[in-house]
Amino acid sequence: MCGIVGYIGKKEKKEILLDGLQDLEYRGYDSAGIAVVEGKSLQNFKAVGKLTNLREKTRNYHSEGFGAAIGHTRWATHGKPTELNAHPHMGQYSYVVHNGIIENYQALKKELAAEGVTFLSQTDTETIVHLFEQYHQASNDPFGAFEQTVKRLEGAYAILLVSEADPDAIFFAKNGSPMLIGFDGEEIYFASSDTPIIGKAKEVYYLEDGDYGYVKEGKVHLFNQSGAKSYSTQPLPTDKALAQKDGYRFFMEKEIYEQSRVMGETMMGRVLEDGIRFEELNDHLFEGINAIKICACGTSYHSALASSYLFERIAKIRCDVEIASEFRHKEPLLTNDTLFITISQSGETADTLEALKMAKRAGLRSLSICNVDNSSIVRESDATLLTRAGIEKGVASTKAFATQTMVLWMLSLWIAQQRNTIETDRLREELDAMLHTPKALIVTDALHDRIHRLSKRYLHGHGFFFIGRDLFFPLALEGALKLKEISYLHAEGYPAGEMKHGPIALADSELFTIALMPASLLYDKVKSNVEELSARDATILAISPRPFDLADDFIQTQYDSHPMLEFFEMMVVTQLLALEISIRLGNDVDMPRNLAKSVTVE
Numbered sequence: 001m002c003g004i005v006g007y008i009g010k011k012e013k014k015e016i017l018l019d020g021l022q023d024l025e026y027r028g029y030d031s032a033g034i035a036v037v038e039g040k041s042l043q044n045f046k047a048v049g050k051l052t053n054l055r056e057k058t059r060n061y062h063s064e065g066f067g068a069a070i071g072h073t074r075w076a077t078h079g080k081p082t083e084l085n086a087h088p089h090m091g092q093y094s095y096v097v098h099n100g101i102i103e104n105y106q107a108l109k110k111e112l113a114a115e116g117v118t119f120l121s122q123t124d125t126e127t128i129v130h131l132f133e134q135y136h137q138a139s140n141d142p143f144g145a146f147e148q149t150v151k152r153l154e155g156a157y158a159i160l161l162v163s164e165a166d167p168d169a170i171f172f173a174k175n176g177s178p179m180l181i182g183f184d185g186e187e188i189y190f191a192s193s194d195t196p197i198i199g200k201a202k203e204v205y206y207l208e209d210g211d212y213g214y215v216k217e218g219k220v221h222l223f224n225q226s227g228a229k230s231y232s233t234q235p236l237p238t239d240k241a242l243a244q245k246d247g248y249r250f251f252m253e254k255e256i257y258e259q260s261r262v263m264g265e266t267m268m269g270r271v272l273e274d275g276i277r278f279e280e281l282n283d284h285l286f287e288g289i290n291a292i293k294i295c296a297c298g299t300s301y302h303s304a305l306a307s308s309y310l311f312e313r314i315a316k317i318r319c320d321v322e323i324a325s326e327f328r329h330k331e332p333l334l335t336n337d338t339l340f341i342t343i344s345q346s347g348e349t350a351d352t353l354e355a356l357k358m359a360k361r362a363g364l365r366s367l368s369i370c371n372v373d374n375s376s377i378v379r380e381s382d383a384t385l386l387t388r389a390g391i392e393k394g395v396a397s398t399k400a401f402a403t404q405t406m407v408l409w410m411l412s413l414w415i416a417q418q419r420n421t422i423e424t425d426r427l428r429e430e431l432d433a434m435l436h437t438p439k440a441l442i443v444t445d446a447l448h449d450r451i452h453r454l455s456k457r458y459l460h461g462h463g464f465f466f467i468g469r470d471l472f473f474p475l476a477l478e479g480a481l482k483l484k485e486i487s488y489l490h491a492e493g494y495p496a497g498e499m500k501h502g503p504i505a506l507a508d509s510e511l512f513t514i515a516l517m518p519a520s521l522l523y524d525k526v527k528s529n530v531e532e533l534s535a536r537d538a539t540i541l542a543i544s545p546r547p548f549d550l551a552d553d554f555i556q557t558q559y560d561s562h563p564m565l566e567f568f569e570m571m572v573v574t575q576l577l578a579l580e581i582s583i584r585l586g587n588d589v590d591m592p593r594n595l596a597k598s599v600t601v602e
């Protein structure tokens with residue numbers, strides 16, 4: 001997830017871009033850049049790291065008078081966070097910024113390279129500017145060339161392009177990634193969200209998927225695949241703080257809602273019709289490997305635990321999971337036929353990093369699943385799969401967990417392909433389920449409202465047990481962790497079948513049991529475990545697609561045919577439950593007491 005800002009008009013452009021990018025820094029901050037075109041002069045500045053570095057670099061640059069300007073703050077998906085990979089990307093006389101992923105960029109790159117184009121960066125984005133210039137050189141028609149370019153792009157994008165070929169214009173296109181146009185008379189702004197233009201523009205038009213066009217002489221020329229298109233603007237919201245959260249009360253809430261969309265980004269270019277492709281992995285990574293060991297902490301550990309069921313079941317490979325802080329001191333026996341996987345949202349967790357270093361010293365090959373490119377864990381690993389969740393601001397992890405679990409599910413299929421352990425029909429079923437995941441993650445008003453209403457009954461008591469079996473046991477652990485982190489109520493995740501071996505002694509009406517009862521995996525087994533608790537008068541909140549008479553409260557889920565779809569749908573329910581309980585208790589949802597987003601101490 002990256003942030004884009006654009007402006008065309010007479011005001012000082014550098015400050016407009018830098019201020020705007022500052023407001024979008026929450027979307028990514030591994031590098032930033034701007035390009036300004038004034039008449040025949042094209043200026044471009046880029047800096048790695050936070051925006052202050054770009055501010056420093058542009059300290060002596062000012063841009064008065066009419067001109068067009070574009071800026072970008074990056075969260076790496078293709079290519080390392082270096083200056084060369086930072087946007088804007090340059091052709092011979094044009095610059096482009098892009099948010100999203102161009103899925104067919106490799107084919108386009110090949111085609112352009114065959115025509116003699118050289119690439120400076122490793123990004124998918126650079127293909128856009130070269131494609132534009134190729135078409136422009138052939139036609140001498142800047143907008144025609146942009147239109148032809150957009151038609152060649154597959155995937156998700158929000159694009160702004162400026163060029164000496166038409167210095168008084170900004171070309172734009174949107175498909176799948178957010179972008180809006182702000183208006184203040186003839187001054188025209190672009191941005192990935194409202195925040196950067198609040199206080200500057202008065203009216204806004206939120207571009208729709210398939211929209212493209214150009215702005216020139218204070219006018220927007222808008223098109224979609226049916227041709228020229230009219231549009232109407234609306235007043236811009238005025239509260240910046242609210243706008244940064246896109247109107248949600250907390251970042252955590254926003255991130256829960258975002259999961260459906262970011263999952264599309266996680267899968268993009270990786271989930272194909274006939275299998276999984278990871279450009280980042282070569283077959284050698286897996287040569288001679290007979291087992292997997294995963295190390296992680298907290299929520300990432302729960303994702304690891306869930307994936308161990310998938311690795312053994314789908315890829316037929318032994319998989320052990322360990323909490324990194326335990327692993328480090330247990331003098332583990334490591335053999336180099338084991339692939340060592342670390343999972344970390346931040347890539348900076350000290351225990352996970354140290355566990356990785358230990359495994360490397362023992363000669364193991366390593367793979368990290370991470371959300372932050374160029375983080376310490378990524379740099380230390382032989383290979384990395386980025387989760388592409390975008391920055392997660394809420395301390396309680398939500399979309400990071402969802403995307404980690406998705407990457408691990410994809411990896412289990414990728415390994416199954418390598419090891420020939422999966423039948424074609426089963427592979428198709430899994431791929432089909434993956435493609436349905438974004439739907440399973442949609443938060444409907446009815447669901448949120450229901451959880452909001454029933455949350456008032458769960459503010460007291462002497463504790464919560466989240467219970468589930470198989471894949472739903474790690475989800476129970478994660479549900480309990482979410483609740484305790486932000487509500488400060490005691491909660492435990494437990495394997496449903498294990499309750500009768502001790503914890504059932506706690507059962508009474510003040511013990512709240514959150515029962516994860518998927519229809520597609522061990523339903524009858526979990527049901528009898530829940531019946532045992534109900535018989536001891538525990539208060540039961542059942543989450544299931546199948547109605548359950550003994551439940552005191554019931555949340556009916558929609559999916560009932562694939563365990564992973566049930567997993568993701570129930571994950572959202574547990575996240576919302578924790579959120580609503582925390583809000584009712586008046587807690588600071590985004591910054592719970594005693595916790596930090598990145599734990600860089602042992």
Ligand code: F6R
Pocket residue numbers: 297298299300301343344345346347348349352395396397398481485597598599
């Ligand atoms: C809980 C949470 C933590 C982290 C843990 C590891 O919501 O976020 O439990 O999962 O501190 O952090 P990462 O994934 O950055 O290594």
